[in-house]
Amino acid sequence: MAPIKGATKSKRLKWGDLNDKNNTNWIQNNLSWTFQKMFREGNDTRKVYDINPYVEVYRYTDNMYGLWNPSLGSGGDVWQYLIIGPEKAMLIDTAFGLGNQKGLVSQLTGNMPVIVVNTHLGSDHSLGNVLWDKVYCHEYEVDNIKTVVKPGAWDRFNNDYVEYDLKDLPQYKDYELIGVPDGHIFNLGGDYDIELFWTAGHAAGHAMFIDKKGRNLIAGDDVISDRIGCGGGPKKGMFYQEYCNLTSYRDRLKILVTRLDEFDYVFSGHFANNLENSVLLNILEALNDVIEDPKRYTYIEESISNTGEKSVAYYKQVKGLGRIRYSENGVYPSYA
Amino acid sequence: MKTNRRNFLQHVGAGAAGLTLASPLVFSAPAAPGTEVCSKNPPPVVPVKRNSQMWPIKSGLKSKRIKFDVPQNQISWAFMKELREHNKTRKIYPANPYVEVYQFRDNLYGLFTENCDGMGDVWMYLIIGPEKVMLIDTAYGLGDLKGLVDEITGGKPIVVVNTHEHYDHAYGNCRFEKVYCHEYLVPYLNNQNEHMWDYLFDAFGNNIWLEFDRNDLPKFKKYEIVGVKDGHRFNLGGDYEVELVFTGGHAAGHAAYLDKKGRNLFTGDNICSDVSGCGSVNIVKPGPYGENTSLKAYRDNVQRLVNRMGEYDYIFPQHFMNDLENNLMPKILDACDAILANPEKPDYTIETWGKNATEPAVRYFKFIKDFSVIAYGYKKA
Numbered sequence: 001m002a003p004i005k006g007a008t009k010s011k012r013l014k015w016g017d018l019n020d021k022n023n024t025n026w027i028q029n030n031l032s033w034t035f036q037k038m039f040r041e042g043n044d045t046r047k048v049y050d051i052n053p054y055v056e057v058y059r060y061t062d063n064m065y066g067l068w069n070p071s072l073g074s075g076g077d078v079w080q081y082l083i084i085g086p087e088k089a090m091l092i093d094t095a096f097g098l099g100n101q102k103g104l105v106s107q108l109t110g111n112m113p114v115i116v117v118n119t120h121l122g123s124d125h126s127l128g129n130v131l132w133d134k135v136y137c138h139e140y141e142v143d144n145i146k147t148v149v150k151p152g153a154w155d156r157f158n159n160d161y162v163e164y165d166l167k168d169l170p171q172y173k174d175y176e177l178i179g180v181p182d183g184h185i186f187n188l189g190g191d192y193d194i195e196l197f198w199t200a201g202h203a204a205g206h207a208m209f210i211d212k213k214g215r216n217l218i219a220g221d222d223v224i225s226d227r228i229g230c231g232g233g234p235k236k237g238m239f240y241q242e243y244c245n246l247t248s249y250r251d252r253l254k255i256l257v258t259r260l261d262e263f264d265y266v267f268s269g270h271f272a273n274n275l276e277n278s279v280l281l282n283i284l285e286a287l288n289d290v291i292e293d294p295k296r297y298t299y300i301e302e303s304i305s306n307t308g309e310k311s312v313a314y315y316k317q318v319k320g321l322g323r324i325r326y327s328e329n330g331v332y333p334s335y336a
Numbered sequence: 337m338k339t340n341r342r343n344f345l346q347h348v349g350a351g352a353a354g355l356t357l358a359s360p361l362v363f364s365a366p367a368a369p370g371t372e373v374c375s376k377n378p379p380p381v382v383p384v385k386r387n388s389q390m391w392p393i394k395s396g397l398k399s400k401r402i403k404f405d406v407p408q409n410q411i412s413w414a415f416m417k418e419l420r421e422h423n424k425t426r427k428i429y430p431a432n433p434y435v436e437v438y439q440f441r442d443n444l445y446g447l448f449t450e451n452c453d454g455m456g457d458v459w460m461y462l463i464i465g466p467e468k469v470m471l472i473d474t475a476y477g478l479g480d481l482k483g484l485v486d487e488i489t490g491g492k493p494i495v496v497v498n499t500h501e502h503y504d505h506a507y508g509n510c511r512f513e514k515v516y517c518h519e520y521l522v523p524y525l526n527n528q529n530e531h532m533w534d535y536l537f538d539a540f541g542n543n544i545w546l547e548f549d550r551n552d553l554p555k556f557k558k559y560e561i562v563g564v565k566d567g568h569r570f571n572l573g574g575d576y577e578v579e580l581v582f583t584g585g586h587a588a589g590h591a592a593y594l595d596k597k598g599r600n601l602f603t604g605d606n607i608c609s610d611v612s613g614c615g616s617v618n619i620v621k622p623g624p625y626g627e628n629t630s631l632k633a634y635r636d637n638v639q640r641l642v643n644r645m646g647e648y649d650y651i652f653p654q655h656f657m658n659d660l661e662n663n664l665m666p667k668i669l670d671a672c673d674a675i676l677a678n679p680e681k682p683d684y685t686i687e688t689w690g691k692n693a694t695e696p697a698v699r700y701f702k703f704i705k706d707f708s709v710i711a712y713g714y715k716k717a
Contacts, residue, residue: 002649002661029705029706029707030661030663030664030667030707031609031657031706031708033661034415034609034658034661035411035415035657038418038657039418042419042422042423043418043422043423043424044422044424225411260388264391272414272415273414274414274417275411276388276389276391276414279410298703299705317703317709319409319709320410320411321409321411
């Protein structure tokens with residue numbers, strides 16, 4: 001992870017504590033880092049707008065942008081996606097909310113009305129919600145996002161991993177968070193529909209968004225070229241935590257792959273994107289293999305916490321992509 | 337990558353990645369002198385289906401993909417799509433419309449060309465030193481490769497080297513007067529002849545995998561092949577040295593090239609973001625020095641490259657993803673060691689049936705952490 005020549009106002013200081021053997025967050029895989037270096041340093045559509053110097057804007061198609069945001073911690077840098085329909089635009093995820101996100105979106109869309117949605121509760125995907133008046137998500141994720149996006153949520157950020165102006169972080173404000181069921185259609189004008197597809201896995205109410213007109217799938221953190229954390233198991237305090245496992249995700253993915261003719265490319269929440277839709281079949285194959293026998297991992301990583309507690313993370317390689325990470329209690333639903 | 341023609345034959349009519357044509361794929365390339373052409377029986381019309389992978393990448397190249405052999409993996413394809421469609425340094429020179437030129441460093445260019453057969457598209461690399469330039473590999477030689485290099489470099493003297501002898505890396509050698517390689521590669525390069533491109537065309541003279549003008553292939557001529565030993569240093573002027581590092585593995589005389597000044601390592605086909613075919617456990621390839629295609633021999637050479645990681649920062653393979661960080665090398669060593677410790681326990685296997693085979697051929701695969709996969713040959717006792 002040698003520095004990538006970025007164009008934003010932020011500056012990466014470190015990815016993690018190199019002396020801490022238990023901190024593996026900072027190590028991103030060779031595939032993802034190489035992809036990001038090639039992409040960010042070479043892409044001829046890259047642009048940083050004065051209105052928000054923390055975001056690199058990439059144009060994928062005539063009506064779709066990728067908004068690259070630096071991670072403010074040790075996790076991977078984050079993608080937001082902006083789809084411009086005939087009458088409205090859709091912003092998928094709000095990152096940490098650093099800088100003038102709303103102004104940037106207004107500039108890109110020509111002041112169109114914007115439908116803002118979340119893939120899941122992750123702070124790197126949802127803290128910018130407070131910049132908007134109304135945000136949509138899957139109905140299972142409403143209460144989970146509320147546990148993340150709350151007063152004081154930004155207090156932990158202090159330039160330890162990334163250098164930026166702390167004044168550019170947002171202040172908490174109330175906003176409307178609206179849960180919708182699986183299959184909900186958002187209309188961007190005319191026949192431009194985007195469907196929320198509930199996937200579970202990485203988070204209880206994790207959702208993907210199918211842009212039927214643009215033929216793209218915005219996949220959040222359930223498709224990642226590095227580590228797909230879709231089998232973490234029940235998380236303390238999380239609502240609908242019984243869905244944070246490989247089986248729940250697999251069951252949803254089985255349905256999604258029957259719809260591969262509705263989209264061509266897959267856009268992830270981090271790292272490599274614009275992946276061909278067949279990559280979902282490879283993830284499904286890996287999930288099925290582990291669900292059939294959880295011992296069919298590719299490798300394991302053991303770590304000991306500061307309190308001396310030993311934990312084991314299991315990894316299953318996905319052909320042509322990254323790896324699935326799961327825990328012992330993250331393979332099957334807790335209600336099973 | 338080397339095309340397994342038998343494998344390809346199983347795939348005939350199975351798809352045509354890269355095209356969504358509804359019309360039959362019949363290209364009327366002129367037949368080479370001496371090639372028997374039957375005009376009475378044109379090839380049957382095979383309906384073309386869209387493959388589930390490897391959809392067309394927008395390109396300004398003169399060549400057009402008809403079909404691929406085995407599918408390439410998603411991350412490699414996504415990387416190449418992004419690089420080829422949006423890299424701001426991409427340039428196609430009139431001197432050679434079959435090559436996309438990318439500038440990776442001030443003095444390092446990647447020359448991308450489509451594979452003339454059904455396997456992965458190919459990188460050549462061009463390093464510009466103070467007085468001379470080095471061209472690593474020559475692909476199929478499609479188009480005026482020397483003219484292109486001269487245009488980029490301003491006509492500096494060219495040191496041409498090969499990583500290995502396979503079609504997609506060394507068939508353009510005859511466009512140059514002299515080519516260097518590891519000494520074990522010499523007997524393989526000596527086998528080159530005027531018919532070596534024939535397999536790219538069917539019995540009717542039509543291009544099989546890639547549409548291009550047959551007249552743009554080189555006219556074969558003998559050239560000087562100079563074998564050198566492991567550790568040989570090529571001087572590009574001043575203190576700019578590039579060292580040949582023998583690796584074996586993918587081919588008996590396979591070599592990597594270490595650009596000490598540029599701090600890059602060019603690894604040929606031993607490292608690949610799709611499938612790294614870098615040796616067999618207990619199957620010896622026929623041919624001179626075939627023992628160097630053993631995974632153990634390759635593993636020991638990887639160990640040497642791990643020991644020298646202080647001399648290079650980035651790795652440039654000859655296919656797909658490149659500019660990889662050097663910390664990949666120990667992970668490859670780990671994967672080799674894991675295979676050698678327990679070759680019967682791959683991460684997965686793929687069975688293929690040859691045309692007249694009575695039993696399947698099994699290929700073994702082991703993942704490289706954070707990267708792709710090693711494919712290795714292994715025969716159970």
